[in-house]
Amino acid sequence: MEVVDAAPSTNALVAERARGGAAEGLVVVAEHQTAGRGRLDRTWTTPDRSALTFSVLLRPDVPAESWPWLPLLTGVAVVRSLRDSGATTAQLKWPNDVLLSTRKTAGLLVERVDTPGGPAAVVGIGLNVSLTAAELPVESATSLWHEGTTVDRTDQLAGVLSRLWEEYDAWRAADGDADRSGLAAAYAGLCSTLGRDVRVDLPTGEVLVGEAVRIAAGGGLVVRTGTGETTVGAGDVVHVRPGG
Known part of the structure; x- marks a missing residue:
């Protein structure tokens, strides 16, 4: 040390x-x-x-x-x-x-x-x-x-x-x-993120809104929206916030 x-x-x-x-x-x-x-x-x-x-x-x-x-x-x-x-x-x-x-x-x-x-x-x-x-x-x-x-x-x-x-x-x-x-x-x-509605801000300016349902096998966050499930990695997001 x-x-x-x-x-x-x-x-x-x-x-x-x-x-x-x-x-x-x-x-x-x-x-x-x-x-x-x-x-x-x-x-x-x-x-x-x-x-x-x-x-x-x-x-x-x-x-x-x-x-x-x-x-x-x-x-x-x-x-x-x-x-x-x-x-x-x-x-x-x-x-x-x-x-x-x-x-x-x-x-x-x-x-x-x-x-x-x-x-x-x-x-x-x-x-x-x-x-x-x-x-x-x-x-x-x-x-x-x-x-x-x-x-x-x-x-x-x-x-x-x-x-x-x-x-x-x-x-x-x-x-x-x-x-x-x-x-x-x-x-x-x-993890307090799981089981909650989240807003994920992406570097492209796009916003993903849905429920954080689980951690994927590779450590990413799986978000369920009205159109299905999307996995985002730590390097793919700017912010993850509660709410919609």
Whole structure:
């Protein structure tokens, strides 16, 4: 584990280490991340030492078609660690958000990196720990402290990493099969998106409205509309919102 005072992006640091031959299990933590990256190149920052911002290097020896489950696996690990800490309302929003009740407290970004030792996955996690109401970036965001859960950041980091490795080991032992490893069932049980009417905004400007019925075999979201079922992948959507 490496802890740095400040960094633009821990994912970028771990990707650089991966290309240099770093082994699986490397963790880089930034006390202050100045240009964190989210899905679709969105950026964000948090006040110094108010969040957990870190990235983990994994080298999954599973079929490539199973890799889209990695962000979902990470989400399960984060939610379970938060519930372990007493944040009982923690749940998932497909594809890469962790909520406390209905407000976002963590974001996840998994990136594939080509390295001399083969493809690697950089798993980035940003978790709001002690931000006050005035420090939250948007009204739809929250933090553990703001929702009434006080944790030590070091303890919470250890809890997330322990849960992440537990989920990863089970998934890898099942050769990336989300059903056999129990990942698919675990994700469905923690995901607030499923069973609800959703509005999916696509990059083309099109809007898909229907019921989120299940997670597909490849990790995509299956939406049932009046004309049938459509599966969308995380890279195919701009926003997924409740309602019609």
